[in-house]
Amino acid sequence: MFNYIIRRIFYAVPILIGVNLVTFALFFVVNTPDDMARMQLGIKRITPEAVIKWKQERGYDKPLIFNAEAEGVTKLTRTIFFEKSVSMFIFDFGRADDGRDIAREITTRMLPSLGIALPVFLLGLLSYVTFALLMTFFRATYIDLWGVVLCVALMSISGLFYIIGGQFLIGKLWHIVPISGYGNGLDATKFLVLPVLIGVISGAGSSIRWYRTIFLEEISKDYVRTARAKGLSERVVLFRHVLKNAMIPILTGAVVIVPLLFLGSLVSESFFGIPGLGSYTIDAINSQDFSVVRAMVFLGSLFYIIGLVLTDISYTLVDPRIKLE
Amino acid sequence: MTPLLKISNLETIVHKGLKPVRVVNGLTLQIMKGETFALLGESGCGKSMTALSVMRLLPEAGEIISGSVKIGGEDLLLLPESAMRNIRGRRISMIFQEPMLSLNPVLTVADQVGEVLQQHFNLQGIALKERILKILNQVGIPDVPNRMFEYPFQFSGGMKQRVMIAMALAGEPELLIADEPTTALDVTIQAQVLALMSSLQQYNGMAILLITHDLGVVAEMAHQVAVMYAGEIVETAARDQFFRNPAHPYSLKLFAALPGKKKREKGLATINGTMPLLSREFIGCRFADRCDHAWDLCHVSVPEWNEVTAGHQVRCHLFSKNSEYRVESPVKKVEISSQAMSAFQAPTSNPQLLRVTNLKVHFPIHKGLMKRVTGHIKAVDGVSLTIPQGRTLALVGESGCGKTTVGKAILQLIPPTAGSVQYDGLELVGLERKKLREKRTEFQIVFQDPYSSLNPRMRIIDIIKEGINSSDIKFNRGMSGGNPRSLISEEEKVDTLLQRVGLPPDTGWRYPHEFSGGQRQRIAIARALAVNPRLLICDEPTSALDVSVQAQILNLLEELQNSLGLSYLFITHNISVVEYLADEIAVMYLGRIVEQGTVDEVLGNPRHPYTQALLSAVPVIEFESKREIIRLHGDSPSPVNPPSGCHFHPRCHHATSICHTIYPEETAFSPTHITRCYLYSKERNLPHPQMQK
Amino acid sequence: MPFKPIVLWTDALIYLLLVVIVFFVWYVRSNKHLLEPWRRVGHSTSGMMALTLLVFFITIGLLDTVHFRSAVESNRDTESGTIYSAEVLSLLDVIATPLRTRLEKTYSAPFATHLYTKETIELSDGKQVREFPRLVFGGANLQDPKTQFTADFASRAFIGLSFGIFIWCICAILLITLLASMGGHKFSETLSIIWRNETESPWKYVLLTLALIFSLAGTAITLSAHYHILGTDKVGQDVFYQSLKSIRTGLVIGTLTTLIMLPFAILLGIMAGYFKGWVDDVIQYTYTTLSSIPSVLLIAAAVLMMQVYTETHLELFDTIAARADLRLLFLCIILGVTSWTGLCRLLRGETLKLREMEYIQAAHAFGASHWRIISRHILPNVMHIILITTVMDFSGLVLAEAVLSYVGVGVDPSMISFGTMINAARLEMAREPMVWWPLLSAFSFMFALVLSANLFADSVQDAFNPRIKTSLIRIGKSRQGKQGNKLENKVVVSIIRDSTSP
16 A cells, blocks of 8 residues: 555656646746746836846746856756746745745645635535435436436536626625625634535536436446345435445545645635635736746646545545555 | 246336337246246347346336236235335345346445345344354355455355355245356356255255256256247246257257257257347237248237146147147258368368467566566466367367467467467468568457447448458459459459358448347358458357357358368357367366367367366256266466466365476377376376266 | 638638538438437437527627628729728628627616716706716617607517517428428428427427527517617627627637647547557656646646737737637637547547457458558547537536636637626626626526537437436336336336346
8 A cells, every 4th residue: 555655656756747847838938038027027118127137036037947157066956947947846936926935825825725625525525416316316207307407507507607696696685694805713604605605506517417427327237236136225225335336436536636625716716805825826817927827837736646646545445346555 | 836926927018219128028937936947048038027027126117017926925016115125135036147247346245145134134233243154154155254244356256146146045035036147157167056056945945936048057957947939938848848848849949059969060950030029019929930830820820828748838839739730840950051061172181270389378467666577367378289271179168268368369469478379381479560461361260249349330341341451452462463353343252251151242231230149240250251261260159149049150150161161269168069060179277278189089088177077067958867067166266376286286176296286297098189187197097087986 | 802801710720610510411421320329319309409509609600700801991092902901800790780880988788778877968058967878879769768668669679579480480481391391291291290299300399499599589689779788888889799799709619629639639549548558658648747737727827828929929910800819729729738638538448448349359350450440440439439528528618718718818808708708797796786787698698508508418428328328208007106106107207228128
């Protein structure tokens, strides 16, 4: 088991390096730092001095990959590639345009992000599985048929509409919870109710339908017939036999996104004014703060890869057939 | 005596397409307490649907529309679902065909057996555990206290079926429905499971409804037999009556279609056409269209039950009291036309068309941090064989012994690890791709599964042309210099080929899904013949087919050999097919050939203990001649980690200390008959092992 | 020449897509086994209704794809040739010229005759009053909107409705005549068969959907000649016009993204599964790396870089439309880069399974070449996966565009799309009273488009995925039913498995 995890981490390294190279190419090769400086400073009133100053402030004034002027090892280390890309492996993300340390900003913003994403994830998983199971129980009836129709309709509504509609209806019209904002400690709960609720509802359509397909596929298998032949009731068959087998694809499919929960949700955080990583990213994109976007890309891939490793491990926990040596 | 189970006029339909399919159509039968009732029929005749109707476990598109199913006087079809649950698993239990799929993969064996006890006896705690232990012991699971907490995937196929039986027995049922319980198992394992079922029946006196397509299994197990055809029972009798004097033309055909030694060179009887669609309405006898004895009456009036002798009833106009027509010997002997026999003159008889020496195929196992190769699955481990031109070599063995791998390695579809494959003197192993492609027209393969061996997206004509296109034309042009075949002759060739395998030429424009299993197998043979091969490797070509269809294919193969002088490597597990078709036979066990020789030598006088066990395990119909089944204990070991010494020694009754250490050398009894066993290596005069006992 | 045709990049690709589709249709029609699943799609009620609606959307989208620049009157000599306006117009723009050109000052509600904001107006007597000024175009024909509006609205709506129904009748008669001649029945017979819904394809529901579309369209067109039926936005542009324009953007993103990524996904997926070994390793590494970057972030990063590039290379684009179009294309490409991995993985898995199939072994035994095996055996057998993925992806991509535009990395701000509409409108959410109509229009149009795409995709999947089918079957009087079983005399949706026979 331990060996296996080590091996998986070992496999993850080349992927991270790949991600790093892709981001480096995207941010520094497609457009040179000079281009970016000109863009940020405004094309019209630009002076070479301003460009140099802009580059110096951000440490973009070095050569890309190879520094011919430096000595020894520093030929490689005193470069943009080393200082901006390689350093990300030790979580040194540098500073944002407003001068703050990105790494520190990320650590403080993770918690509020998790505050929404985790409840959405857990409540969502629970309710989706419940509804899908109910529809499976009532399969081949009108309940099931209309359930599917409702799911398709829910799927067809844009996520933005859930947020805007929810804010309008619950916050503005009924005044049940505040529309947006964030507080500390328990105070935060009342701000989180709305985004969590909306988060769960907006994912409902596609997830319930997907889980229902998994359940239906499972229920058509031979072992279900065996279970029925034992005289077990439909309820026992569904909960003991089908659920346990169907949870393997459902759980392992869900585990992948667990680490990504830290990154929060881009859209809903900025709509609800929650100071999480999602809104941080959006702000960075809007103000074209490249170093923050780069850091988030790297972090996102890292979390995704951790998710892949966790998925493999979770397989061994829920499926007795899979043993990792 | 009142019957335990009484099914009357059962009608079950399946909603599929526009018209409902009447899968069971007015079925009536009775099963007495403690007896084994065999329901015999070919695939699609509705026998499984009958069983599921009794359990009321039909698929969701299925529906019982009329009839009654009474157990001990209680009509199951009138019970509410909740009461039915107290019947299932308690009064009637069922075991299914595929033990691999029928057990829940994520629950332990103990859980799955215990579930029945909890449901029906409300057992808990220690009492529950003790009962589970007892039941699992009863069905012969070794080391129960440890193994009961393992999951199904940790059990072999035969063991899984034992677990299924344990689950079925846990409710102490009055009736056990066994739906093809041994079809998915090897012969030696089948013998074990059948023996277990009989002994359990003797022990607790339950009745068994045995659903099977295998006449041999029926002969072995049944007290009563009912033959089912197209949704209804056509003949019912006690076993002895049935086997001595089968009456219905369909039953007779089934017997006549069985291959065997006695029918060599005579050809097998076949049934024309296919089973009628059950979605249609029948006005006459269902079998009339395929029956050799059908007359006008058969097409217009449904035959009633007629008594042949006491207790032997048949649904056929031939036996009605007022029928003039009597049948003497309804089996029409099919003679292979002597023309075809003589048409072929062996061109240059090559005694070694194919010569395989010490062929090895090892698949590496990767493990550890760096995926190092830590071991090998020795699928084929030193196989040597020779096939002369125009002859048939049968390669016999149970599943997992590596026989299919041998076939593919000979064709170079899997690269051999070591050894040599010489075709007509040319070494194929390591031959460069281009040269190999030129040579590929000479040897072809016919696969087991007629459903996956034809590309569903191609017309038959394209499937057959594929061989011509991808090899023949290209290379012929190169060789014969500027004589490209025109397209017309190509299509003509396809037509000829289709006719040759007994299909009408217009077949070419249709798609594979429009054909039945037997027809597909004919197409696959036509495809192989398209490139004029001299050697055909047949990898279990009939094992997915019904007996009557199997007979057609075997006849076809035989006729082709006679007219074209083909050589066959016939890979199979079916001994009776070997008896019928093969000239020589090689028996494989765990990647090695343990015995080989001519059919008479090996089947008539088997020497290796494994061959003896294998042959004795095959259920036979001639049950007068009492044979003794040499029961092998345990399962075939895994080729990853084969036993030391002789691979067979852990299961062998004659194993001595030397068998544990060194693999035996060859011992020859005649120039052709060879075995690898210590029983014969040191002292030739050693008495026959079977007589030793 | 009075105009100069312009083929933008996305236009060209749409034409290419049309050619591909026409070829595909021709190919399918000539192959019976390929036609079979499409017939099943044709028999699905929801699928055909959705398709009818989709065709309507696609027509608007195609009208909006034919671009040109119209000639401008020039004072200079004719020698220098005609000068074309810098504005690129489409056929739809020409048809909707009134909608396009009638700009109000700022917000106005649907069917309003006055602006949404008070302005200071100088009366003829020199006094200044703050009130809602009349619109320049909306309801300009009315003398006294308060009294005349209802009557005017009703009469125009009625005329529009009748017009719509008239057109529908013509279409229906044409369709029924066509069906009658194809089926060899009389017109009246065909009509009654359709009315009783006994045709193989649900023509009754198709006609009903058409009736709904035509009456709505008729009413909308007639009314929009004199009112802003969905109001106007901040700069006074008609929201109905914007909604129509957004359709093309949505369609382009939904289709071109797939068109662009398909060749890569198919080629790499099949290669990885077929050749295994190092080829497989390299391809797997590539798609794992790409898919490990969260897609929104990758798109954001790429679009930001694109922005920098276009800002610093403005000289490359001769019109704003061309620049916006290139950005749209780039968005499609980058969306394709993030979405090909899923299909690639699916195809790899399926190919791994297929390559062990016996018919492929048989082809190997003939010495068939790799190319031949891939093109004749593997590709046709994974086609259904490609098709299902394509139709399933469409709606997701349309929805994604809205989110991306909100995040600020979507289409060019000058290009009208659902995303830009929502983005512009949400800023007015806090306004009292609320400006709700741009949001609502964008969402309704988007919902109709995505829902019909989803329903169509569902029926395609049902028809092409052989494993599980959901279909409506009738269960007659069952014997168990008499005892009060759940299934009594009921039409139930049942899961029919292919292997119902033993």
